Amino acid sequence: MEIMHDESRNQFRMEAEGLVAHVAxxxxxxxxxxxxxxxxxxxxxxxxxxxxxxxAYDYAKEHGLKPVATCAYAVAWLQRHPEYNGEIGKDYCEGGSCAL
Known part of the structure; x- marks a missing residue:
């Protein structure tokens, strides 16, 4: 799985089967x-x-940034990985949605 960092779009992304997955x-x-x-x-x-x-969070740590999650998936990920010492973003709304 090759993950690319698109800094101009503030995204980490990967392509598979002609489809693009990403985190923003x-x-x-x-x-x-x-x-x-x-x-x-x-x-x-x-x-x-x-x-x-x-x-994304490895990049954050390497650059002295705190891992923060507004996306529900990222919140759950941080809860499973307490070693990242992340925090929930102020715009987080519970219920499995993301604040877009």
């Missing part, structure tokens, strides 16, 4: 906030979302 983020107040995670249905269940979120 914002950098504010010293944190990298994942705002939403998109994986097309035909690519679901392959660990792509997890790999994209991990790549």
């Amino acid at each position: 983020y914002e950098i504010t107040d010293g944190g990298l906030d994942i705002r939403h995670t998109i994986v097309p249905k035909p690519l679901e269940g392959r660990g792509i979302a997890s790999a994209l979120v991990k790549a």
Whole structure:
């Protein structure tokens, strides 16, 4: 799985089977906030979302940024990975949705 960082779009993305999956983020107040995670249905269940979120938060840590999650998927990911010392974004709305 090759993950690409598209800094001009604030995205980590990967392509498979002609489809694009990505996480979109914002950098504010010293944190990298994942705002939403998109994986097309035909690519679901392959660990792509997890790999994209991990790549984004690894980038954050390497650049001295705090991992922040507004996207419901990223919130759940941070809860499963407390070693990242992440936090929930102020725009997070519970219920499995993302603040777009």
